[in-house]
Structures are given as structure tokens and as C-alpha cells.
Amino acid sequence: MRQIWDIHGGVHPPENKHQSLQSPLGTIALAAELVLPLNQHIGNPAIPVVRIGQRVLKGELIADAQGIFSACIHAPTSGEIIAIEDRPIAHPSGLSAPCIVLRPDGENRWTDLHPCDDPTLLDHAALVEKIRRAGLAGMGGAGFPTAVKLNPRSTDVVETLILNGTECEPYITADDMLMRVYADEIIQGALLLARIVGSPKEILVGIEDNKPEAIAAMQTAAQGTAVEVVVFPTKYPSGGEKQLIQILTGKEVPSGKIPAQIGVLVQNVGTAYAAWRAVRYGEPLIERVTTVVGEALTVQRNIRVPLGTPVAHVLEQHGFSAAKCARIIIGGPMMGYSIEEPQVPVVKTTNCIMAPSHDEMPPAPPAQACIRCGLCAEVCPATLLPQQLYWYAQAEDFQRLENHNLFDCIECGACSFVCPSAIPLVQYYRAAKNSIRRLDAEKQKADRARERFEQRKERIARAEAEKEAKRLARKKAADEMKSRLDEQKPAAPLPDPVAAAQEKAQTVPDDADGQSKKLGRQLESVQSRLQHLQQQIAECEDAARRDALTAQLRQAELKLEDVRKKQDDLERGVSLPLDQRLQNVAQKIQASPLEAQRNAVATIEKRLAVAVEKMEDAAREQKPTLAAFTQGVEKLRLKLAEAQAELAELERQPISSDSVNPEENAAAAAIARAQAKAAAAANMSAEEKHAEQLQSLRGRVDKARAKLAEAEASGSEHIAALRTGLEKLQAKLAELEQGK
């Protein structure tokens, strides 16, 4: 015989269990519509995966779990989704919540299920997943998602699995009936759950001794298995999770902890049954056993009811008389809550629907003064001091309330039940708990706001400090600089510009080659600068800026002029480049005309090849430039043919040294011209030089003017560039003329 521990306190309200146990487990006709709240469990509401108008089959997923702490919802029968909207739900608040509304088609057609003949072949993860997908949530009370409970933290080793078949609430017999009818499956479920949580040392089923038939059935079913049925004396609230653990193991769940932390896992017998159905037959949780009881009904019994069935429909099916009914209670008389609106649906946690008559459950008498009789403290299963809590709750002394462990109150109602002054103690505790929670939340919010404000203040102060520091640093630097300048002035006088210029002049490279290169670089840079400035002026819209830019442009032009002049000077002053040119030309003359022609043909061939290639590219890519390329190629071919013909001619001719071809003559003439020019330049006086330059410039100006006129006539894009070029030449000309 297993040792049974006692719990502190407890009461013995009239059991009233016989009313609903007279008839066997029944079923009722389908309601016209089923209302399935998205949140039938503790945690996040499920997310609908169906749309309005969609037809679904029985057992089909209609709302999916949102995260770990949630549960799936399935269609309890086949039909059409007619709405997804807020409907009143079974909750003490009487508020509405999002629901999926299903209109049954009456065919009750199942979707494809995935049974598993031998669940022992599945591993832990697969089993938990099956239970999760079946939408299981604790069926005894709060509706804790079962899959979460079956995944305890790795540090919590479950040593004792307890199936809760206590059902200590008066009137309710749903678990009693379930154990009578489905004992075998509950035991299978217990073994399955045990396997999932790592085969605990003990598997216990706790049942109060007022259910002899259920006990007998469970004991028979448990024979030869590891499951032990433990019977203990009837007392309310033995079925509370913490109380049951104390009765069966003698251990207390530490305040604020969960049973898994002391190696215990408690599941309702209904949950075990549903788990077995889910794993073995693949059936999701779409119906449950519910007690329908109360003197305002003509039939009192237990039924298997599809989830989502409106309470009003259930009551209707049991001969409900609204006039006789004092209140409608979901749950038992000790912890159940009354509902105002009978259209609320049955959900996963609805274990009882009560419709008591006025005689059965008269309104509570008005509360009298507390005489501190202490009966409440005697019956409190949590060993609290209810009357002290009541005083503090009235005084709103929240600190004292928390200090007196208000939050360990399980709201079983034993204190209110025994109170001779009929004080609604539990209500005071609920209100106080809510106030404390609200105050805590508000305090947290205020704390966060204060923190934010303080951080902001700090931030601003920091920014200001930084600014100030920077200002000071700048000031200091400025002061330092000033004082240093003051110090340096007498010590280091400014360098003598004349000496510097002399020095610089001495360091200038002597060799003409280097200087020429330098000038070339300068020319390049000035030209690019000019180009850049012209572009800027063209783009500029601001008149003032354009003036500034124009001024810069003028400067750049002058500089360019300067550089060119220097280049000219350099060229004139040095004979080397001239000699080289002469040499080049001489080489060309020395080469035989035949060879030269061959070279020319080769060059043209090369160019032609490149041009053909480009043309082909253009043709392949269908570029608009194709025509131009084609034309180019044609010209080159002609030129090549000409050159080849000439070459053939030359090859045919006997090579004679005195034979004179036009090219040779032209080259010789060019050489002679250049030599004459160089000689003339060398011999020219400054005046003559000047006159010649002037003449050449005039020629250039004329040429440029002609080009510009041509460009203007043809609308060329280079007009602007040509015009500036012309202007420059004219300026240069004017300069030269003045210089005369």
C-alpha cells in the first residue's frame, strides 16, 4: 500500500456527483454552427489557415499554432467556414475574442488521418510533434499546451508522472465517466506520456475514493502495466495540481516553480486519452467529454461534445428551462465562472456546464463583518491566512499582501465556502492580485520612461560638454597659434624674395630635354584646366559665378600662352629636336621606294583588318555605327588596292638609283624646307622672327575662321570649341601686333 500524505485544510462541500452519473455517456445532435475561439489555451492564439467560404473536412487544420506556446485548432466536423470574427467566448470576463465559425454540412466526413500502429517505434521528437499537431492542451483546467509540458528543461528529470483523475469539484463527473468508459486508452496514454518524458520511475493515477467504478475500471486496465492507481480520501481541493502532488509524493512545489523542477509531471486523464488518440489514430483534439448538470435541466449526464458547440445548444438538448436557471456556470461550483451569454462555445477546457436552479444555488447572502473566526485559515490548502489577506486587501496594503504570499493563493474558494460571514474572499484576492499586477506593470513602465528620460538628459549634457570642449580646444589652438606667431616674428624674418628667386633659378634643370618635358606637362595640365573651366562655364547658371569662372579662364588662357611661348623659346634655342627630325626624314629617304611602298601596303592591310573586325562587331551587335564602319572599310579597301597597284608597279620597274618618284621628291623638298627654315630661324633677327610669327598666326586665324564657318554651316557640336580657339588665336595675334 502506497503512502498517502494529507494536505492542509480542505473542505467537504456536498458532492452532487450522482445526478450526472445516472445515464451513460451520450452524444448530441450537431449544432447549426460551431464557434472555435483561436485561443482555447494558455499562450498565443492560433493563426487561421482557412479563408471564409472554404470547405473543410473533419479533423482538418483550420488554425495553426503561433510559436511554441500555442496550440493548433482543427475542424470538429466537415463543413464550410462562414466567418472569422469576434464572438463571445467562455471566459470570466464575458468579452469577445476572434473565432472561426464553421457551418457543418452534416456529412461529418473525415480528412485523411495518419494513424500509427506502433507508437513505440517513434522517437521523442516525433511523438511530441504528433501531440503538438493534434492541438492538445490540458483538459483539466487551465489549458496548458501539452507539447510544452512534455518538453521539460533538460535539467528537470521527471521521476513521477501523475495522471490526475481526482475530479474533486462537486457536480463534475466528466473524468469519472471517461475513466469508466476509456480506461484502457487512458492507461495506454499514460504509458505513452511516460515514454515521452523519459520513462519516469513511477506512473501514478490519482483518484478520489468517491469514484469506485472508475477506480475498478482503471485498476483492471492498469493490471500488468507500470501504472499504479492510487486512491485517496475525498476532499476538496485534492485535485489541484500542487495538492495532488503533495498527496501522492509528500513533496511541495516550491513557490514560483513548476512541478517539473521537483521531478513531477501532472497530466489530466482526459489529456492522456487525447494523447493516445492523437498518436495511435492520428485524431486531433476536436471533441471532449463534458458534464451537463443542474436542476434547470431535465436530462443531466455526460456527453461527448464537438468543440465549438454553443453552450445554448448543449443546454437545449437537455431540456433547459431558462426561467428555472439561477446562473450558467462553466466548470464546477467551487472554481467555475458564470457566463452571461449562453451562445459561448464549448472549448478544450470546458469540463462542465452547470445550469443550477434557484434553490440549488441561491444568491450569496450579503456579506457580514469578519469575526476573525479563522475557519478560512483552517481550510486553506496553501496554508495562508485568508482573513489577514482580506484585511490587507480591503486596506489595499499591497506590500503586506505580497508579504503574506497572496500569489500562492490558488483561488480554490475553500475560504469563501466556509466563511460564516459570507464574505466573497476569493473575489478580494483576485481584485488585489490584478491591482498588484497592474501596479507592477505601471511601475515598470514608469521606470522605463524615467530611464529613457535620464538617458536623454545625459545624452544632451554629453553633447553640450563635447561642444564646449571643442570650442575651448579651438580657442586654445588659436591663442597658441597667435602667441607662436608673435614669438616667431622677430626671430625669423620673411625670406628675401630676390634671393629665393635666384636660388630657384639656379636649381632649374639645365638640360633642355628635362625642361621640354616639364613644359609639356604644364601645357597638358593647363589645357585640361581650360577644358574643365569651359565645361563649368557652359554648365553654370549663376551669373556671378560665371563671371568668376570666366576670369579664371582668362588666367588659364594667359598661362597657356605663357607655356606655349616658353616651349617655342626652348625649341628655338635648342637644335637637337630639329636634328632628330632631319635624321628621321633622311632615314625615310634612304629606304628604297619599293620597301617604303611595301611598308605602306602592310600598314593599310593592318588598318583594314582592324576596320573589318570593328565592322563585324558592329554588325553582330547591330550598332548604329555600322554604316560608318562599312564606309570606312570600303575606303580602306580602295586605298589598299591603290597601294598594291602602286607596289606592283614599283616591283615591275628596274631599280635605278637616280630614278625619282614623287614621294622621294616631296620628302627631299620637305627636308630642304625644314633645313632652310631652321637656318633662317638661326639667322633671323628678332624683328624678322616676329614678322614671320605674325604671318603664321594670321594664317592660322584664317584657317580657324574658315573651319568655324564650316562648322556653323553644318551645325557641328564643336562650334563652341572652335570659336574659343579662334578667339584665342585672335587674342594672340592682337598681342603680337601690339608687341611689334
Next chain:
Amino acid sequence: MAFIRVTSPHAHSANSTAGVMRQVLLATLPGLAALTVYFGPGTLLNLLLACTAAVAFEAAVLKLRQRPVMFYLRDYSALVTAVLLGLALPPYCPWWVVVVGIFFAIVVAKHLYGGLGYNPFNPAMVGYVVLLISFPLEMSQWATPKGALVDGQSLPALGEALSKVFGVADLDGYSSATPLDTLRQSSGQTLEDLYRGAAIFASGRWAGNGWEWVNIAFLLGGAYLLYKRIFTWHAPVAMLASLGVLAIVFYDSGSSNSAGSPLFHWLSGATMLGAFFIVTDPVTSAVSNKGRLIYGAGVGVLVFVIRTWGNYPDAVAFAVLLMNFAAPFIDYYTVPRTYGHNKAPRATAKKVE
């Protein structure tokens, strides 16, 4: 169709404050019977007067406080106070003594502190102590029990009693020293001599003629209430135990310095009335069972100390009032350990741990 919304629990036990009070009243009957048998109709007259005055005062104060009169009268708490004070007062005491006592009990000790449930001091005992201090003469004239009457005398009849109570005639010779008085004044005599010599002891068995049976009757009434679970055993048993232990310690083998045997202390004076009807008053006692043990034991110790070394022969009223003072303090240090906690909370702690 909307139904009413009520919070759980929806079921209530048949317990009611009025029911508790009725049980208490019922349990005083054996004691009342014994008092009447041994001391005549004086106590009955006390009760009648006390109850009438109590209901009148209660109704008047409720009216003044603008409370529903009948609703509160029906809780019987005023009657319980009146009955307890009536039982404690000497039989045949003048009517105005009773009325003044009830005034202080109901109006001052109870309603001025906020009414039922809010009074820190036991109203009946406040009334009693006010009378004891204000009218020592009237309060010390206890009737002679039947067995100790001198030859030829008999208990007063109702008419005689009425004329005595309303001051029309004097009832000489009907009052005598109580056993507690006798013991106090018997310096130099051993207990044995005293039990043999004094009429009140000689005609009795353990603690003086009449008194012992009155106490036993109250004990019976208390046992009934315990059986009915009107209160827990902690306070009365602790009180009787501490009283008994001290009596044993100072028994001094019955010498002339002896303070009396445990049995003598248990069965004399208002010991049993106090233990089962006064100390058990839930409003003014400690809250937890542990607290009630301490509270009861404190009353027992004080009763013995005042009886033996104090100025007053009986001490239940003083002892109870003193411990009423201490009750909140006891409560602070006797909060029970809550389920799931390792330690009992400190009620005085300001911070939540």
C-alpha cells in the same frame, strides 16, 4: 438572454455568523443552569437585564451609525456579549450595574471601535473591568452557594431577588466570600485546614461548593462547542495547561503558602467560562493556531499571577484584556508557513523577499 455573473465559489457551506453565535448561546446553558441551581435566580435576572439593555444599546447605536438595524441584530453578537457579561456578574447585583456594564461593553468597547469584528478588546470583559474598578462593593458581593448557606436559610425566591436587584430591599446574609477570596485571606492555614474549616470548601468537593459544578458545566458547554468546531482547541487548552502548570509549580504541597491545587484553579472563579467562552472569542484573540496557543497560555499565566500575587481575587477579565493587547503582536510573529515556501513570512517585513 443574459444571466447574472457571479464569481466563484458558487457553493457555500451552511455556516453563518448568526449560527455560530446561536451555538455559543446554546453552550452557555449548562453553566447558566448550574449557576441558577447553586445561587438562585440572580443570574437569570442578570441575563434578562443584560440582554434587554444590549439589544436596546445595539439598536440605538446602529441607528446612530446609520446601519441596517435588523440585519446586524440578527447576528446575535450583542446577545452573546450580554449573556457572557451577565454570567460573569454577581447574582443579585443592582440593575444599574448591569446596564452600565452593558453600555460600556456594547457602545464603548464594541461600536466605538467600529462594531463587530473591529473591536480589539473583548466587550464583555471591558464591561466587567469597568464595573469592577468603578463599583468594587457591588462587584465583590457574591451570593452564597446553596450548600454553604447557614441553617434555616434558603436561596432567595424570584420576588426577593427582584426587590434586591431594583434596590427596594436589601438581601443581607446572602452574600459571602468566594473560594478565591477565602484562599487569599487564609494566610497561616494549610490547605487541608482551610478545606476543613471554611464552610464553602467544607460543603464542596474540590474547589468550593457550587463553583466547582458551575465550572464543570461551562467545561461541558465548551466541549460541545469544540465538538461543533465552533473554535479550535488551541487557546482554551493552552490557557488551562499554563494555569495548571503554574499551580503545580506553586502548590507547595498544600502548605500555608500554597497558591492552591491545579484542580482548585481550574474549577474556581471564572476559569472555565473564560477558557471556553472568553479566550475563544475570535475577534480579540490571535489569528493562527500557533498564535492562539501563545495567546491562551498567556491568559493562563496572567490569571494565576493575578490570582496569587495581585490585588483582585479573580483575574480572568484582566488577563484577557492584557492578552487582547498582545494579540496583534503575537500575530506578527506566528504567520504560518505557506505551501511551497521554506520559511514563514515575517508579517513585519516591509520588503517582499
